[in-house]
Amino acid sequence: MSRFRKFIVGILGLIVGLILSILIVKMQGKSPLEVYKALFGYSLGSLLSIISTLNAATPLILTGLSAAMAWDAGAINLGQPGQFLIGAITAALLGIYLPFPVWISIPLILIGAAAAGALWSGLAAFFRQKYNMDEFVSTLMLNFIAEYFTTYLVTYPFLDPKAYVASTTAIRKAFTLATPDQFNKGIYLAVLVAIFTWWIVKRWGIGYEWHMIGLNQRFAAVGGCKTERDYSLAMLYSGALSGLAGGILILGGTQHRFMKGIGGNFGWDGVMLAMIANNDVIMTVIFAFFFGALKAGGIGMEFDTSVPSEFILVIEAIIVISVVATRATIDLYGGKLKALVKTRRVVKNS
Amino acid sequence: MKKISLILMTLLLASSIAVFAAAPTKIAYVINGSLGDHAFYDSGYAGLMQIKKEFGVKVKVLECKFDPSLYYPSLLTAARWADVIFVISYGFEKELARIADRFPKKVFVNVDTNVKDPKHLITSVVFRQEEGAFLAGATAAITTTLTQLPGINPQKIIGAVGGDDDIVIKAFMYGYKKGAHYIDPATKVKIVYIGNWDDPAKGKQAALQLYAQGADVVFQVAALAGIGVLKAAKEVGKYAIGVDSNENSIAPGHVITSDLKEVGKSMYKIYKMILDGTFKRGHLYSFGVKEGMVGLAIDDYTKKILPKGVIDRIERLQQSIADGKLKIEPYKAGEDM
Structure with a gap:
C-alpha cells in the first residue's frame, strides 16, 4: 500500500473514531463540543499542555515501534510492558549507583536499559529457538514475571526507606533529562531512534528481510533469508526499543525513580499504536503523538467536564477498531474496484 | 467632617483587606488512587462535599488511579485552577514540592504524609x-x-x-x-x-x-x-x-x-482555619484521638x-x-x- 493511501486510511479511521466518540459523549448527556474543547486545550492549548503531550508521547513512540518492528518481522512480541519495566528498573538502578561522570553515564544508562529490554525479549526468542515455544505466549507471561520481580525489587532490596510508596531512591540529579518545566528531553532521542528504525527498514538488508519474513516466512527462506537469525534479531531489537522507552521515562519523566506501577499503560498503548499504524514506522510515530495528546488532554477533560478520563481509553479503542475496519474495507472494495477497472480495460481492448 | 472621613477611610481599608483576604473559592482534591473505596479517599471526598455545601465553593477532584504517569500532570492541572489544593500525594511527594514552588501563592495541603519543601509552602496533615x-x-x-x-x-x-x-x-x-x-x-x-x-x-x-x-x-x-x-x-x-x-x-x-x-473532617477543619486566619502555612498538623480525628x-x-x-x-x-x-x-x- 502506498504511503499516501496509508495516511488517508489512517485519517479516515480517525475521523470515524472521533464521530463515534461524539455519539457516545452525547449518549452520556455531556456536550461533545466541551469535551473536545477541553481535550484540545489541555493537549495543545498552552506551552505546559504541549509539554504534557510530548512527555506522554515519548515512551509511546518507542513502545509503538517495538511492537511494530517485531510484528513486521512476524514475531508476535506482546511483551512490551515487561520489557519496559525491566528497562526502567535497570535505568533507575544504574542512575543511582553509577559513579562515572555525566557524559559517559547517561549513554551507559540508556544502553543498559535497552540491553535489559533486549534480554527480556531475548529470553522469549531463546525459548522459541530452543524449545519451539510460541513467543505469543511466552512474551505475555514474561510480563507478569517482570511486573512482580520489579515490584519485589523496589519493595525490599532497593526500597527507599524514606519513601511512602514502594520505590527506589531518586537517580543522581545530574543524570536527569528533564528541564525545570518537566519537559522530557528524551524525546529527541526517541525521534532519532525512530529515524534510525525507519532507515533500517528502508535501506538495510536486514530490514528488507524482516519485512519479507513477515509477509511469508517460507517464501523468504527459499529466497535466501536467514529466517532464524533474522527472527532473533527482530525480537532483540524490539525488546531493546521497549527497554529504552523505560530508561527514558526514568531519566526524563517526572519521577526520576522507579516506583510500583510506573509502567502504566505505555506498553499496551504501544501495542495499539502498532495495530493502528499497520506496523509502519512513520505512522506509528504520528499516532504516538496523537495518543500522547489524548492522554494529556484526558486529564483536563475529566477536570473540566467531569467525563472520566477512562473515556480516553474508549476513544483509543474506537479509533483502533475504526482504523483497522476502514483499512480492511478500503482494501476489500478498493481491490474489487481495481479488479473491475482492469477487467473492463482488458475486455475493451480485446 | 473629620469623623466621617475617618470612618470612610476605615471602611476603605477594611474593604481592601477583605479583597486581599478573599475566601478561597476553588478547591481541588488530587488523589493518587480512586474514589469509591468506602474508606480513605471517600472520607476526604465527604469532607470536601461538606465544605462545598456550607461555603458554596467550587470543588474538583482529580483521581490518578495509581498511575504514576498521571501524578504530575494532574497536580499541575489542579494547581493552575484552584486556590486551595488538598493532595494525597503517595508516590509524588517530590513532584508536589516542585509544583508548590512554581505556584507559591496557592495553598497546598498535603494529607496523610509529611512533605517538606525548602520554602515551607506545603502544609502537611498527618494522623497518629x-x-x-x-x-x-x-x-x-x-x-x-x-x-x-x-x-x-x-x-x-x-x-x-x-x-x-x-x-x-x-x-x-x-x-x-x-x-x-x-x-x-x-x-x-x-x-x-x-x-x-x-x-x-x-x-x-x-x-x-x-x-x-x-x-x-x-x-x-x-x-x-x-x-x-x-x-x-x-x-x-x-x-x-x-x-x-x-x-x-x-x-x-x-x-x-x-x-x-477522619481525612474529610481534617480537611474541613483546615479549610475553616484558612477562613478564620488561624491557618499556618508550612506547618505540620498532627491529628489523633485527642482531636477526634x-x-x-x-x-x-x-x-x-x-x-x-x-x-x-x-x-x-x-x-x-x-x-x-x-x-x-x-x-x-x-x-x-
Whole structure:
C-alpha cells in the first residue's frame, strides 16, 4: 500500500473514531463540543499542555515501534510492558549507583536499559529457538514475571526507606533529562531512534528481510533469508526499543525513580499504536503523538467536564477498531474496484 | 467632617483587606488512587462535599488511579485552577514540592504524609494512626477471647491485611500489634500485605487465608481492596475491623468496628482555619484521638456484636488515650515490629 493511501486510511479511521466518540459523549448527556474543547486545550492549548503531550508521547513512540518492528518481522512480541519495566528498573538502578561522570553515564544508562529490554525479549526468542515455544505466549507471561520481580525489587532490596510508596531512591540529579518545566528531553532521542528504525527498514538488508519474513516466512527462506537469525534479531531489537522507552521515562519523566506501577499503560498503548499504524514506522510515530495528546488532554477533560478520563481509553479503542475496519474495507472494495477497472480495460481492448 | 472621613477611610481599608483576604473559592482534591473505596479517599471526598455545601465553593477532584504517569500532570492541572489544593500525594511527594514552588501563592495541603519543601509552602496533615490501630488491636485481642460469640475459636490469633508494605501501613500494623499485646501478650498477630489497593478479590483471598489459619478477627488497611476482607468475614462467619471510614454497615454483624481516620473532617477543619486566619502555612498538623480525628466507630452494629462490658472497656481505653494517660509511641521508619 502506498504511503499516501496509508495516511488517508489512517485519517479516515480517525475521523470515524472521533464521530463515534461524539455519539457516545452525547449518549452520556455531556456536550461533545466541551469535551473536545477541553481535550484540545489541555493537549495543545498552552506551552505546559504541549509539554504534557510530548512527555506522554515519548515512551509511546518507542513502545509503538517495538511492537511494530517485531510484528513486521512476524514475531508476535506482546511483551512490551515487561520489557519496559525491566528497562526502567535497570535505568533507575544504574542512575543511582553509577559513579562515572555525566557524559559517559547517561549513554551507559540508556544502553543498559535497552540491553535489559533486549534480554527480556531475548529470553522469549531463546525459548522459541530452543524449545519451539510460541513467543505469543511466552512474551505475555514474561510480563507478569517482570511486573512482580520489579515490584519485589523496589519493595525490599532497593526500597527507599524514606519513601511512602514502594520505590527506589531518586537517580543522581545530574543524570536527569528533564528541564525545570518537566519537559522530557528524551524525546529527541526517541525521534532519532525512530529515524534510525525507519532507515533500517528502508535501506538495510536486514530490514528488507524482516519485512519479507513477515509477509511469508517460507517464501523468504527459499529466497535466501536467514529466517532464524533474522527472527532473533527482530525480537532483540524490539525488546531493546521497549527497554529504552523505560530508561527514558526514568531519566526524563517526572519521577526520576522507579516506583510500583510506573509502567502504566505505555506498553499496551504501544501495542495499539502498532495495530493502528499497520506496523509502519512513520505512522506509528504520528499516532504516538496523537495518543500522547489524548492522554494529556484526558486529564483536563475529566477536570473540566467531569467525563472520566477512562473515556480516553474508549476513544483509543474506537479509533483502533475504526482504523483497522476502514483499512480492511478500503482494501476489500478498493481491490474489487481495481479488479473491475482492469477487467473492463482488458475486455475493451480485446 | 473629620469623623466621617475617618470612618470612610476605615471602611476603605477594611474593604481592601477583605479583597486581599478573599475566601478561597476553588478547591481541588488530587488523589493518587480512586474514589469509591468506602474508606480513605471517600472520607476526604465527604469532607470536601461538606465544605462545598456550607461555603458554596467550587470543588474538583482529580483521581490518578495509581498511575504514576498521571501524578504530575494532574497536580499541575489542579494547581493552575484552584486556590486551595488538598493532595494525597503517595508516590509524588517530590513532584508536589516542585509544583508548590512554581505556584507559591496557592495553598497546598498535603494529607496523610509529611512533605517538606525548602520554602515551607506545603502544609502537611498527618494522623497518629498508631493510636487508632492500637484500639483496633485491643478490640481484636479482646474479641478473640470471647468464645461465647459465634465463630470464635479458642486460639488467640488475630490477623491484619495491609495494602502495601509502606511506612503508613507499617505504622498501622505496629499500633495494631501494640494494642493486641497490651490486652494479652500471648495474642498472635498475623499480617499479610497484598500489594494492592483497589482489587477486593485480593483482599478477600488474603483474609480467607488468615481465617483458615485460625484468626478470628482481621483488620483491613487496604482501602477498596480491604472491602474484600469484610466480605470474607461475612462468608466464613468470622469478624473484621474496617478502616478510615465507618464501614460497620458493609457486612452487618461481622464488622465489629472501624478504625476511623477522619481525612474529610481534617480537611474541613483546615479549610475553616484558612477562613478564620488561624491557618499556618508550612506547618505540620498532627491529628489523633485527642482531636477526634482518629478513633473507633462504635455504633449499633458494634453493640449487636460485642457485650456491653467489652465496649465500655474499649471506650475507657480510647478515653485514656485522648486524655494522654496512655501514650502510644509513634512508629519510626525502619523499626522492626
